[in-house]
Amino acid sequence: MASKDFTVAIVGGGMCGLVCAYTLKKAGIAVEVFEAAPEFGEVGAGVGLGPNAVRALDRLGVLSAVLTRSEHSSPVLRPFLFVSGYDAQEAIYDQYSVGDDDRGLPIHRAAFLDAIIGISDMKIAHLNKRCVAIQHTHALATASNLSSTLFFSDGTSHRAHLVIGADGIKSTVRKYVVDPLADDAEHNTNSKNKTNLAFSGSLAYRGLLPNSTVVAAGVKIDLTVQPVCFCGIDRHIITFPIQAGRIINVVAFSSITRGDSAAGSLDELPHPWVQPVAKQELAETFQTRGWGADSDAIKLLNCMERPSRWSIHTVDPPLSSYVDPERGIALIGDAAHGMLPHLGAGVGQGFEDVVVLTELLSHPETNLSNLEHVLGAYDSARRSRGNTVLEASARMGRITERYGKSGYSNEEMRTQLAGIWGPVWHHDLSEDVNKAVEMLREKRVFKEAESS
Template sequence: MASVYTTEKSNKDFRVAIVGGGMTGLACAVGLARFGIHCDIFEAAPKFDEVGAGVGLGPNALRALEGLGLLDAVLANTDEAQKAARRMLYISGIGDHEQVYDYETCSTFTDADRGIGIFRPAFLSAVLPLLPDPKVTHFNKRCTSISASSAAYSIHFADGSTHEADLVIGADGIRSTTRAAVVGDKKVLKFTNTSAYRGLVPLQTLIDEGIKTDMSKRVLNFVGIDKHIISFPIRSGQIINVVAFATDNSVPVGSVEVNGPWVQPASQQELLDRYEGWGPDVMIILKQLKTPNKWYIHTLAPLETFVKGKVALIGDAAHGMVPHLGSGAGQGFEDVYVLCQLLGHPATNISNLEDVLKAYDAVRQPRANMVLSESLRSGVICESFGLPGYGMDDMEGHLANIWDPIWRHDLDGDVLSALVRLGWSS
């Protein structure tokens, strides 16, 4: 992706703090550094860490990473099997696993519209060497609140320390603390009643157990009622990453609070019980998930704004969404690309920072919230197969082009719109 304007080093007159060093916070630090913008990163954990699972990145996410100067490093840390086409094949989860819909053959995407899967720790390996001076990183710094004075913001940490910055970027994930500085104490976080059981299974074991479905090449989605399973090959195709979703639709979304950790070990029996009656290949896969981890899947209610004053939210802090279109991290990278382009613009300085953030919000809030809503809709489609209106003949109507608006989005067009809004582009 070409930069909209020259990326010469700039010396800005404002100090930036990023709270949270996950995928989006780190990408933001690297993106800002390319513009010569100094930032400090405050991470609650004692080190940067990512769970040992895969994450799918669509063509839009890759374009954003390219614009941030991160794509080459990410691809260098991605194995060949994960660079294969990411377009999903939908299969019935019950009976003989009949094909329901193939995004590969039914869409107009070509190989140029590439998406990849990456092992999350490999993303860290790609990005960490690109971080500026290690002195900008501060570990064991859990933000507890942000307070504003007329001159700057004070970020307060659990260890009693504070840090002052002119601009605070909240990248502290779906359970964000910084979000309160933007939306106050409004309750926006909801448990979706969906659990995701995750694990890794050797391909050869599945073959030995007599699986008929070819798991080795495609991203597969076994669909059914109240449940669906996504699988894709990683590590040169020899390991299959499995995520089995199960939803309790007997209670309204948002009515159940998850107390305790959102990721917990689960018994295999619990998983097998929830999938009782599903087809033979599904049961072969699930029987190999001997010690699954259970994730409680949450979503944000769409935020009305991602910014307030000189505090801006990015990534899951702004739009934590269900993973049913594999687009949460991609939306975070889009935030980062737009924000870095605007903050790095030669005209941006401390006197107009609030207007710049409003321009960021104007393009990012509607776009990311659209993806958030579509992700919820995708979950409903995948977990309604077999219900009235979701029969075999109806599924194409529901699924056709569901990724197109996400994957084919013109992100540079958004940057230009924001610049026009600021009066900085003819």
């Protein structure tokens, strides 16, 4: 029997949606997850989970399953080494050697999903279900009748008390949180929907390379030891080892600046978002900014046989709420705070959302009649942190792409980079949950704690 008198529908079965579904199901809450794709899978290679993401996974009870699939017995990912992208790979800053030894976990995205699927009851998961609209039951205005109907592109629908939008950066659910008139048919026909989605000006070329290929190509720096960031002006490359160092995950970033002939412009959203490109585009993009043909960075890029170019989008401006309590909608992950990937912090923020939201939903005093207030408490606990990390990620991109003659010196880079990950990695989630519960007690939604 379900432990709660409300039902939950999760839109999106990516990393955050599936972990959220697993956790709610484990807490005895009636939950279903709806994924647009015909199968669960992740495009886009490896993902580096920061120490805070690892702790969140531990708290959610999925860390050991994830570790097994990552081929590591404990978190191993050391902090970044920053080097010059230009020629001699001159070391700029080694975060590890300055004493930060908090470890993260690198993993292939597909392996992560396999880990969660392996421990989940997949009867609650539905594929080929692209949510195209949400209708709130206006007529029943009391909180105890909070209810929404999800409509899918295959003509089916599903009703639930609470909708969790875990549908990523292009979220359909987000518009129901940012636009109070989103479920008004006339408004939708007559006006452009607000979605708080913007092209960042950043393009990313992604690839997974066997380390043996990288070594054979003459790359001298050992990319299996720790994540490396090659810095320049308007360009940077990050690498980190995954699957026990056999594979190097590479993401090469190039910013579009005014006057660039690269695809797209700052004023428009480039379409399609992901595009295969000719191999020579990659090296040329970096060499035009002075990166030497013999540098490790260019040798590495030349290993990428079939590169694709991603237009990186972000939630911009940051949301002023992650919930619509009256409609019974909450956002998690990229749907709430899709950010630039420069701190490798996007998924971690999503897992933190999952911790706070699921702990509040499964709290013994949460029920259908106070769900609206519980969603408000989730928003208060999570939004400021999620949006702060979103802004810090953009700042990180500006630092790593200002290195060189017309930008920062080594000394200036060190000053800028010192401590940038600290607030992201070292955060007390228990304090967030406790504050949210305290807020609910102060509002007399929850009973006052008994004094001991």
